[in-house]
Amino acid sequence: xxxxxxxxxxxxxxxxxxxxxxxxxxxxxxxxxxxxxxxxxxxxxxxxxxxxxxxxxxxxxxxxxxxxxxxxxxxxxxxxxxxxxxxxxxxxxxxxxxxxxxxxxxxxxxxx
Amino acid sequence: xxxxxxxxxxxxxxxxxxxxxxxxxxxxxxxxxxxxxxxxxxxxxxxxxxxxxxxxxxxxxxxxxxxxxxxxxxxxxxxxxxxxxxxxxxxxxxxxxxxxxxxxxxxxxxxxxxxx
Numbered sequence: 001x002x003x004x005x006x007x008x009x010x011x012x013x014x015x016x017x018x019x020x021x022x023x024x025x026x027x028x029x030x031x032x033x034x035x036x037x038x039x040x041x042x043x044x045x046x047x048x049x050x051x052x053x054x055x056x057x058x059x060x061x062x063x064x065x066x067x068x069x070x071x072x073x074x075x076x077x078x079x080x081x082x083x084x085x086x087x088x089x090x091x092x093x094x095x096x097x098x099x100x101x102x103x104x105x106x107x108x109x110x111x112x
Numbered sequence: 113x114x115x116x117x118x119x120x121x122x123x124x125x126x127x128x129x130x131x132x133x134x135x136x137x138x139x140x141x142x143x144x145x146x147x148x149x150x151x152x153x154x155x156x157x158x159x160x161x162x163x164x165x166x167x168x169x170x171x172x173x174x175x176x177x178x179x180x181x182x183x184x185x186x187x188x189x190x191x192x193x194x195x196x197x198x199x200x201x202x203x204x205x206x207x208x209x210x211x212x213x214x215x216x217x218x219x220x221x222x223x224x225x226x227x228x
Contacts, residue, residue, distance in 0.1 A: 034216070090155075100217070
Protein backbone atom coordinates (compact mmCIF):
# COMPACT_ATOMS: atom_id res chain seq x y z
CA UNK A 1 0.00 0.00 0.00
CA UNK A 2 1.52 3.27 -1.14
CA UNK A 3 1.41 5.91 1.59
CA UNK A 4 1.97 9.62 1.91
CA UNK A 5 2.42 10.85 5.47
CA UNK A 6 2.02 14.36 6.82
CA UNK A 7 1.88 15.76 10.32
CA UNK A 8 -1.76 16.79 10.76
CA UNK A 9 -0.86 19.81 12.89
CA UNK A 10 -2.06 22.34 13.58
CA UNK A 11 1.21 24.09 12.91
CA UNK A 12 1.11 27.56 14.37
CA UNK A 13 3.62 30.23 13.35
CA UNK A 14 3.73 34.00 13.94
CA UNK A 15 3.25 36.37 11.04
CA UNK A 16 6.51 36.97 9.18
CA UNK A 17 8.07 33.66 10.26
CA UNK A 18 9.03 30.70 8.08
CA UNK A 19 6.54 27.84 8.03
CA UNK A 20 7.98 24.41 7.30
CA UNK A 21 5.68 21.63 6.15
CA UNK A 22 6.92 18.09 5.72
CA UNK A 23 5.83 15.01 3.80
CA UNK A 24 7.22 11.49 3.53
CA UNK A 25 6.23 8.83 1.01
CA UNK A 26 6.63 5.08 0.85
CA UNK A 27 7.07 4.32 -2.87
CA UNK A 28 10.72 4.66 -3.88
CA UNK A 29 9.87 4.99 -7.57
CA UNK A 30 7.69 8.06 -7.08
CA UNK A 31 8.24 10.56 -9.87
CA UNK A 32 6.28 13.74 -9.26
CA UNK A 33 5.46 15.68 -6.13
CA UNK A 34 2.87 18.36 -5.54
CA UNK A 35 1.75 20.75 -2.84
CA UNK A 36 -1.87 21.90 -2.81
CA UNK A 37 -3.38 24.54 -0.55
CA UNK A 38 -6.94 24.09 0.66
CA UNK A 39 -8.86 26.77 2.50
CA UNK A 40 -11.62 25.61 4.81
CA UNK A 41 -14.68 24.54 2.83
CA UNK A 42 -12.96 25.12 -0.50
CA UNK A 43 -11.29 22.92 -3.09
CA UNK A 44 -7.51 22.39 -3.31
CA UNK A 45 -5.37 24.60 -5.53
CA UNK A 46 -1.89 23.78 -6.76
CA UNK A 47 0.89 25.93 -5.36
CA UNK A 48 4.03 23.97 -6.19
CA UNK A 49 5.21 20.96 -8.18
CA UNK A 50 8.68 19.42 -8.06
CA UNK A 51 10.14 16.57 -10.07
CA UNK A 52 13.88 16.40 -9.30
CA UNK A 53 16.06 16.48 -6.20
CA UNK A 54 16.85 19.86 -4.74
CA UNK A 55 15.01 23.10 -4.20
CA UNK A 56 12.45 24.87 -6.34
CA UNK A 57 11.46 28.41 -5.48
CA UNK A 58 8.38 30.37 -6.49
CA UNK A 59 7.93 33.67 -4.72
CA UNK A 60 7.60 33.05 -0.98
CA UNK A 61 7.30 29.28 -1.51
CA UNK A 62 10.17 26.79 -1.75
CA UNK A 63 9.68 23.07 -2.34
CA UNK A 64 12.49 20.74 -1.36
CA UNK A 65 12.82 17.15 -2.58
CA UNK A 66 15.12 14.42 -1.32
CA UNK A 67 14.35 11.17 -3.12
CA UNK A 68 16.99 9.19 -1.20
CA UNK A 69 15.24 10.03 2.06
CA UNK A 70 11.76 9.88 0.42
CA UNK A 71 11.01 13.30 1.77
CA UNK A 72 9.49 16.44 0.34
CA UNK A 73 8.93 19.71 2.14
CA UNK A 74 7.37 23.11 1.59
CA UNK A 75 8.78 26.28 3.11
CA UNK A 76 6.70 29.43 3.28
CA UNK A 77 8.75 32.54 3.96
CA UNK A 78 7.32 35.71 5.48
CA UNK A 79 4.15 33.84 6.45
CA UNK A 80 0.92 35.83 6.26
CA UNK A 81 -2.46 35.21 7.94
CA UNK A 82 -3.79 34.53 4.43
CA UNK A 83 -1.50 31.49 4.29
CA UNK A 84 -3.61 29.86 7.02
CA UNK A 85 -4.99 26.75 5.33
CA UNK A 86 -4.51 23.01 5.06
CA UNK A 87 -1.60 21.98 2.85
CA UNK A 88 -1.91 18.69 1.01
CA UNK A 89 1.09 16.76 -0.26
CA UNK A 90 0.47 14.57 -3.33
CA UNK A 91 2.83 12.01 -4.86
CA UNK A 92 2.62 10.35 -8.27
CA UNK A 93 4.23 6.93 -8.65
CA UNK A 94 3.93 6.44 -12.38
CA UNK A 95 1.72 4.22 -14.48
CA UNK A 96 -1.97 4.98 -14.46
CA UNK A 97 -3.45 8.30 -13.41
CA UNK A 98 -4.82 6.53 -10.37
CA UNK A 99 -1.36 6.40 -8.84
CA UNK A 100 -1.55 9.96 -7.50
CA UNK A 101 -1.75 9.62 -3.71
CA UNK A 102 -2.65 12.44 -1.34
CA UNK A 103 -1.57 12.87 2.26
CA UNK A 104 -4.11 13.87 4.90
CA UNK A 105 -2.79 17.41 5.01
CA UNK A 106 -1.17 19.72 7.55
CA UNK A 107 -3.23 22.56 8.95
CA UNK A 108 -1.24 25.79 9.15
CA UNK A 109 -2.27 28.73 11.30
CA UNK A 110 -0.42 32.04 10.93
CA UNK A 111 -1.01 34.33 13.91
CA UNK A 112 -0.98 38.13 13.38
CA UNK B 113 -12.85 31.44 -18.43
CA UNK B 114 -11.85 27.79 -18.47
CA UNK B 115 -12.62 25.68 -15.47
CA UNK B 116 -14.58 22.90 -13.85
CA UNK B 117 -18.19 23.32 -12.79
CA UNK B 118 -19.67 21.06 -10.16
CA UNK B 119 -23.32 21.02 -9.20
CA UNK B 120 -25.09 21.09 -6.92
CA UNK B 121 -22.88 22.76 -4.33
CA UNK B 122 -24.95 21.35 -1.48
CA UNK B 123 -27.18 18.30 -1.59
CA UNK B 124 -29.29 16.55 1.00
CA UNK B 125 -30.40 13.00 0.50
CA UNK B 126 -32.55 10.57 2.36
CA UNK B 127 -31.20 7.13 3.06
CA UNK B 128 -31.90 4.72 0.22
CA UNK B 129 -31.92 7.35 -2.51
CA UNK B 130 -29.49 7.56 -5.40
CA UNK B 131 -28.08 10.98 -6.23
CA UNK B 132 -26.04 12.20 -9.17
CA UNK B 133 -23.35 14.87 -8.92
CA UNK B 134 -22.54 16.78 -12.07
CA UNK B 135 -19.05 17.69 -13.27
CA UNK B 136 -18.38 19.65 -16.46
CA UNK B 137 -15.04 21.00 -17.70
CA UNK B 138 -14.14 23.29 -20.59
CA UNK B 139 -10.38 22.93 -20.26
CA UNK B 140 -10.15 20.34 -23.04
CA UNK B 141 -8.56 17.96 -20.53
CA UNK B 142 -8.57 14.26 -21.32
CA UNK B 143 -8.48 12.88 -17.79
CA UNK B 144 -11.14 13.41 -15.15
CA UNK B 145 -11.38 12.25 -11.54
CA UNK B 146 -13.72 12.01 -8.61
CA UNK B 147 -12.38 12.27 -5.06
CA UNK B 148 -14.05 12.04 -1.69
CA UNK B 149 -12.85 14.03 1.30
CA UNK B 150 -13.92 13.41 4.89
CA UNK B 151 -13.07 15.74 7.81
CA UNK B 152 -9.39 15.46 8.72
CA UNK B 153 -8.77 13.10 5.83
CA UNK B 154 -6.93 13.40 2.60
CA UNK B 155 -8.46 12.94 -0.81
CA UNK B 156 -9.47 9.41 -1.68
CA UNK B 157 -9.94 8.44 -5.32
CA UNK B 158 -13.34 7.06 -6.28
CA UNK B 159 -13.12 6.78 -10.08
CA UNK B 160 -11.05 8.22 -12.85
CA UNK B 161 -11.31 8.36 -16.63
CA UNK B 162 -8.47 8.90 -19.08
CA UNK B 163 -10.55 8.93 -22.27
CA UNK B 164 -14.17 9.04 -23.35
CA UNK B 165 -16.14 5.82 -22.79
CA UNK B 166 -13.51 4.43 -20.43
CA UNK B 167 -13.11 4.72 -16.67
CA UNK B 168 -11.28 2.92 -13.87
CA UNK B 169 -12.09 2.22 -10.25
CA UNK B 170 -10.11 4.03 -7.63
CA UNK B 171 -9.52 3.02 -4.02
CA UNK B 172 -13.11 3.44 -2.80
CA UNK B 173 -15.39 2.74 -5.81
CA UNK B 174 -17.92 0.56 -3.99
CA UNK B 175 -21.36 2.19 -3.90
CA UNK B 176 -20.53 4.67 -6.68
CA UNK B 177 -20.93 4.68 -10.45
CA UNK B 178 -19.77 6.99 -13.23
CA UNK B 179 -20.08 7.51 -16.96
CA UNK B 180 -17.94 9.31 -19.52
CA UNK B 181 -20.02 9.76 -22.65
CA UNK B 182 -18.51 13.15 -23.48
CA UNK B 183 -15.02 14.52 -22.96
CA UNK B 184 -16.42 17.48 -21.03
CA UNK B 185 -18.63 15.55 -18.61
CA UNK B 186 -18.00 13.02 -15.85
CA UNK B 187 -21.06 12.61 -13.59
CA UNK B 188 -20.89 10.62 -10.36
CA UNK B 189 -23.86 8.67 -8.97
CA UNK B 190 -23.86 7.90 -5.27
CA UNK B 191 -26.02 4.84 -4.93
CA UNK B 192 -27.97 3.53 -1.97
CA UNK B 193 -25.28 0.85 -1.64
CA UNK B 194 -22.80 3.45 -0.38
CA UNK B 195 -22.96 2.95 3.39
CA UNK B 196 -21.62 6.30 4.52
CA UNK B 197 -22.07 8.84 1.70
CA UNK B 198 -21.96 12.05 3.72
CA UNK B 199 -18.79 13.77 2.49
CA UNK B 200 -17.27 16.52 0.36
CA UNK B 201 -16.95 15.36 -3.26
CA UNK B 202 -14.36 16.88 -5.54
CA UNK B 203 -14.15 16.56 -9.31
CA UNK B 204 -10.81 17.22 -11.00
CA UNK B 205 -9.25 17.08 -14.43
CA UNK B 206 -5.78 16.97 -15.96
CA UNK B 207 -4.29 17.12 -19.45
CA UNK B 208 -3.66 13.94 -21.43
CA UNK B 209 -1.84 11.04 -19.90
CA UNK B 210 1.91 11.03 -20.37
CA UNK B 211 2.17 14.69 -21.27
CA UNK B 212 4.21 17.05 -19.17
CA UNK B 213 2.10 18.11 -16.23
CA UNK B 214 -0.34 15.26 -16.76
CA UNK B 215 -0.69 14.79 -13.04
CA UNK B 216 -1.36 18.41 -12.22
CA UNK B 217 -4.98 18.50 -11.18
CA UNK B 218 -7.47 21.31 -11.57
CA UNK B 219 -10.35 20.98 -9.11
CA UNK B 220 -13.95 22.05 -9.21
CA UNK B 221 -15.47 23.87 -6.24
CA UNK B 222 -16.86 20.66 -4.77
CA UNK B 223 -20.24 19.23 -3.83
CA UNK B 224 -21.15 18.66 -0.21
CA UNK B 225 -23.53 15.72 0.24
CA UNK B 226 -25.39 15.14 3.48
CA UNK B 227 -27.50 12.08 4.12
CA UNK B 228 -30.38 12.76 6.47
